[in-house]
Amino acid sequence: MLPPEERLPQIRELIAGKHYFIIHAPRQIGKTTLIRNLSRSLTAEGKYAALTISLESFMEGEPESVMPQLLKGLWSDAKYAFPAELQPPKVGEFVDDPLIALREYLFAWSGSIRLPVVLFLDEADSVTGPVLLSILRQLRDGYTARPKPFPQSVALVGLKDVRDYKIQVRPDTETLGTSSPFNIKVESLTMGNFGREEVARLLHQHTEETGQRFEPDAMEEIFHQTGGQPWLVNALANQLTTHYSAIVKDRAVPVTREHVLTAKEILIERRDT
Template sequence: MAKFFNNAGPVKADMNYHIDPLTRIDWDEVYDLILQQRYFILHAPRQTGKTSSLIAMMHALNKKEDFTALYVNIEGAQAARNDVDAGINEVIGALASAASVYLEDDRPSAMLEEVRKQRKMQGALAELLTRWSQMLEKPLVLMLDEVDSLVGDTLISLLRQIRSGYDRRPKAFPQSLILCGVRDIRDYRIHTSHNEIITGGSAFNIKAASLRLGNFTEDECKDLWLQHTKETGQIFDEKIFPELWEDTKGQPWLVNALAHELTWNNKEARDRSKTLFLEDYFAARERLIQSRQTHLDQLTDKLKEPRVSRIIEELLQGEELPDTVFGKISTDDQQYVEDLGLITTKPQIAISNRIYREVIPREMTWLAQTRIVHESTWYMREDKNLDMTKLLLAFQQFFRENSESWIERFDYKEAGPQLLMQAFLQRIINGGGRVNREYGLGSRRTDLFLEWPLDKEKGFFGPVQRVVIELKILRKGLENTIKEGLEQTADYADKTAAGEAHLVIFNRNPQIPWEEKIWNKTMNHGKWTMGVWGV
């Protein structure tokens, strides 16, 4: 059976190209924690391979014959919310089912009815674990997945029942227990049915460690893709791999989804004699972004959370927002956004990868894009180049007429000017060109790199118009903003080998009339002659 790249669910080694899940964790550290009878956390962003790693750990431990290890997914209890009876009933049912499937042990299933009758659900899980642990010949290592999908009183009951049997381990309770989810337990903010807020740390104060599952390394990304070459003989252009790394930074779902898009959803590539080039890869990346798959939808849905919004808005704007806008960011908030996989903090804070940098502003401005009537044909010259002067003049007028109403509709109002500019450009180049984005906290700018193919038949394999547009907010006087902006724009244009460069400066002072805000001039910096636009 031919293998394929896995973009949905746990890895199946016989069907999927994969990186050995046990190499992605510090197995020695995990095993030491188990030997020390510790209860600990394994967390990572969605679709990074947590389930695959836990299942691999279960099989590895059972092969050692020192323990009885069991993986249980308890996501089904999420629907119960504050209904403890329904939630814990779902948990013990999932545990019994997993024991039957993975261990061929039906004793937990046989105990369910008796446990349900003898104990209220507030103690049923602890009772089941106690009885089963006493029956087992070897100490139990239990792995509970999707713990943080539970909410309210159900989650509190789960954590407290686990804590209640801690002193009975290993003979009458699991020797070691791994709680797995997206977040560290310290980030659990549990709202009870009585409107109390209980933190995960207080409900589960026996945690010994918190381990985070990382992304693939750059070498692992390449190794994974080259498994396809080894299997099928199909060759990837070496230029693809540095782009793959920048686009994904090793996020496992993205790495696999891009490969699946390139090698399978692109039907021409199913001919394995076809070499896949960089432009084939770029086309696959664009299709993936436009597909709005579940992973990407879940990502953008998180942007609405208050704990997330300010940090992301600062990054989109390129500078810190005043505390009066949203209040001061806490260390826990920033760690929470990092745990979600949206940002990295080393070597400096930034959105995690290039695809997320593309997806976030596109999703935030999608409604605006559908309302903008401008078309690329309005701005094309006879030589098929975009007339950037005509386009930016049109944007100035569009911004003057629409900015007040549209920025008010955006969730991220402080970054509204940059987002509206991106929506305008995205609408014009959709289906023809590409807009690449760069922004980072402290840069005080947003860099846009527009690529526009000049030969419709050849697309990006032919000649391409390349334009840099840098966006800045007027903060510290026009002269200083222009001086800094020219230097930054020229530097970015050099880096991207652009043929044309423009600097757009937004004046957000409501007291300044439009007649003074809107202007344009041509200015020089080094070898560059660029358009400077006031909006």
């Protein structure tokens, strides 16, 4: 695996600068890998209480029913991510008023621990328009109330850019009314495919671990066939060398361009997603 943070070097600066921001990129680019890895590092370094939660399980329902589930999800993920002194309060009475529950809960959590909270909301665009709007409104309210304790940074992570979020809300429902869903200045970052160099580095890792080489034109063919798409590069390399039906299992045999073309055909046959 390539060091995920290097793919978005600005991200630590945004957090240090107390920004709220968006990370958007196509499927299987490495968003989740990056933010989960970064959350763990930030927490382990002892500077922040950083957590990634996925909104994917809250796809259905109205804010009134989703918000309590969301708080419970956050609480339960936090239990595993943090030592006792950094954990958020029990959900308890916070859910009594679901439309401000998230805001109040984040106030309470941020105010009760000694480190700033950093929150990554993954799969942000999987929730319905009204739920997303409610989340955004509560985050905005909390943000504008700072320096009252509230998360230092929040990132919404998904497929769409900030400006597209508005579209998900039906025309007859309320929107936040600006191009920014937070109604505050928000940075928007994106991630792209691996470049030739990164593909080569990833393949070199395999060589370092196993001794098995990739011939230069094999590397070039892998880059050419995958366009550097992170999932595809891994899938192709896996089919070549580590899958149970890998075509070059013998570590003494270097991977050639021919092998790559054969592996590509097998992958197409397998039609994994």
